[in-house]
Amino acid sequence: VLTAVEIAAAVRNGRTTAVAIVERCLAGIHADGNRLVAVTRILVDRARGEARAIDAAIAAGVDPGPLAGVPYGVKDLFDVAGLATTAGSAVFDDAPPAASDAEAIRRLRGAGAVLVATLNMDEFAYGFATINARHGTTRNPHDLTRLAGGSSGGSAAAVAGGLMPFTLGSDTNGSVRVPASLTGIFGIRPTHGALPMAGVFPLAESLDDIGPFARSAADLQLIWEALSGTTVAAGTSPIRVARLGGRFRDNADPEQLAAIDRIAPGSPIVELPEIRRARSAGYLITAAEAGMVHRAALATHAMRFDPATRDRLIAGALLPRGLYDMAQAFRADFARKAAALADYDVVLAPAAPCIAPPIADPWITIDGERRMARRDLGIHTQPISMTGLPSLAVPLRRPGRLPLGLQLIGRAGGEPALLRFAAMLEAQGVIGVSPPTDLDVADEERMPA
Amino acid sequence: VREVQLSSSTGRVGPEPVPVTDGAIATAAAVIGLPVAASYLPGVRANLALLAGHADILLAPTGGSAC
Numbered sequence: 001v002l003t004a005v006e007i008a009a010a011v012r013n014g015r016t017t018a019v020a021i022v023e024r025c026l027a028g029i030h031a032d033g034n035r036l037v038a039v040t041r042i043l044v045d046r047a048r049g050e051a052r053a054i055d056a057a058i059a060a061g062v063d064p065g066p067l068a069g070v071p072y073g074v075k076d077l078f079d080v081a082g083l084a085t086t087a088g089s090a091v092f093d094d095a096p097p098a099a100s101d102a103e104a105i106r107r108l109r110g111a112g113a114v115l116v117a118t119l120n121m122d123e124f125a126y127g128f129a130t131i132n133a134r135h136g137t138t139r140n141p142h143d144l145t146r147l148a149g150g151s152s153g154g155s156a157a158a159v160a161g162g163l164m165p166f167t168l169g170s171d172t173n174g175s176v177r178v179p180a181s182l183t184g185i186f187g188i189r190p191t192h193g194a195l196p197m198a199g200v201f202p203l204a205e206s207l208d209d210i211g212p213f214a215r216s217a218a219d220l221q222l223i224w225e226a227l228s229g230t231t232v233a234a235g236t237s238p239i240r241v242a243r244l245g246g247r248f249r250d251n252a253d254p255e256q257l258a259a260i261d262r263i264a265p266g267s268p269i270v271e272l273p274e275i276r277r278a279r280s281a282g283y284l285i286t287a288a289e290a291g292m293v294h295r296a297a298l299a300t301h302a303m304r305f306d307p308a309t310r311d312r313l314i315a316g317a318l319l320p321r322g323l324y325d326m327a328q329a330f331r332a333d334f335a336r337k338a339a340a341l342a343d344y345d346v347v348l349a350p351a352a353p354c355i356a357p358p359i360a361d362p363w364i365t366i367d368g369e370r371r372m373a374r375r376d377l378g379i380h381t382q383p384i385s386m387t388g389l390p391s392l393a394v395p396l397r398r399p400g401r402l403p404l405g406l407q408l409i410g411r412a413g414g415e416p417a418l419l420r421f422a423a424m425l426e427a428q429g430v431i432g433v434s435p436p437t438d439l440d441v442a443d444e445e446r447m448p449a
Numbered sequence: 450v451r452e453v454q455l456s457s458s459t460g461r462v463g464p465e466p467v468p469v470t471d472g473a474i475a476t477a478a479a480v481i482g483l484p485v486a487a488s489y490l491p492g493v494r495a496n497l498a499l500l501a502g503h504a505d506i507l508l509a510p511t512g513g514s515a516c
Contacts (some may be wrong), residue, residue, distance in 0.1 A: 225454030276506055277507050280503035280504070280507045281503075281507050282499070283503045284500060284504060284507060289501055297481060298483060299482065302486070302489070307489075307492065308492070310489065310492075311495070314478075314483065314489060315497045315499075316496075316500070317476060317481060317483055318477040318481070319500060320464055320466070320467065322465050323464045323467065323507075325464075326507065326508060332455045
């Protein structure tokens with residue numbers, strides 16, 4: 001599987017064409033036969049048209065951009081001109097088509113990337129599992145009997161499964177970082193508000209962000225630069241690293257903790273106060289805002305919602321306003337306290353707390369109790385969303401074994417340091433993508449997570 | 450500083466309680482004009498109970514017992 005960096009270089013210097021790359025990508029998607037339940041719509045005509053435009057630009061001596069001819073897909077909640085934005089729900093099957101692309105897609109097109117598909121997700125992005133009543137449950141490329149995580153599960157599985165070199169997802173409470181962790185790829189939630197949300201269907205607007213998935217730190221940097229309109233300069237100053245302690249060291253896989261301690265031995269262990277309250281506040285804010293978004297539709301055609309999502313949304317709509325206000329007040333105070341993390345360039349923490357749970361038994365163990373994976377896989381990501389700080393999920397290198405991921409948490413606007421640190425760890429062989437193979441999965445990993 | 454009242458579900462000081470009984474759910478739904486079919490009530494009630502647990506954690510200075 002070629003990386004985005006390799007494809008763009010080959011297209012720009014004429015070693016191949018965007019049309020050839022896109023045709024190969026489309027053939028791969030068709031050949032997969034939706035084995036991963038990752039792709040919801042294949043945009044054949046659009047992709048071919050964009051690829052021809054790239055090749056025409058090159059033939060005319062015009063630089064098509066740093067992502068020239070790189071195919072990608074987007075979570076089903078990005079506006080794509082001419083298509084209904086379904087947000088993974090049958091509720092919007094008959095919605096009018098979007099008049100224009102989401103701003104993020106517009107930027108990627110300007111950089112030469114080629115949109116080839118829309119991708120599966122939890123309905124309205126409300127979940128951590130991509131268990132979708134409309135399209136089915138997205139499968140983990142490393143073990144098709146396991147979850148890919150969510151809510152951007154289709155975006156993660158498409159990259160991890162080699163269908164395309166990068167994708168876009170969204171992250172409210174961990175919906176990029178959790179599936180990146182479970183499928184063993186890179187995914188970033190940016191500093192809150194750093195990437196454009198125009199044309200993105202909301203889950204909880206005050207917490208929502210978009211973010212890309214990729215198979216290497218270099219690819220992620222290239223995509224980040226195109227989306228953010230910034231350049232990540234080569235850093236020369238040392239990167240100050242700390243480890244996140246307290247509740248983040250509970251409910252983590254021992255191999256995650258061992259990796260964190262190997263990466264930054266002897267580094268300070270810092271704590272965020274009141275993590276449990278932060279997660280609960282995030283839970284309440286998400287429920288209330290999501291309920292508000294769908295209140296009108298629930299009043300008129302509740303039957304068309306996935307019952308599991310419907311009941312969550314109705315419950316959220318019924319939350320007292322005063323409780324929501326208190327949760328937001330707590331969030332503001334928590335974010336102020338989290339500013340103490342700014343003493344460091346990178347703070348290490350687990351991403352998802354475990355390997356991917358089985359689809360047939362989608363439960364995880366938290367504090368010694370069984371919890372629903374679709375609700376609780378974000379135990380370590382949700383509190384970070386409440387801080388507004390950027391967090392990059394990276395895969396521990398463990399070929400032949402089910403993926404485990406870490407979060408690299410940065411200061412506000414500190415994405416360049418996170419990307420540099422990830423590239424360094426990748427070069428050292430500590431992290432990196434391991435292609436799905438016929439896994440010789442250890443017996444303990446076949447047990448319910 | 451927000452004015453608070455006693456939460457009937459927890460006995461703690463906090464905002465208006467999360468509706469968890471069928472009567473309280475019906476009242477809250479009527480206030481916002483959201484009809485809740487009887488067949489939806491078990492699922493809605495279960496989700497509200499979960500949210501009430503998170504409200505308990507948020508409102509308790511040292512955190513509650515739920516995850």
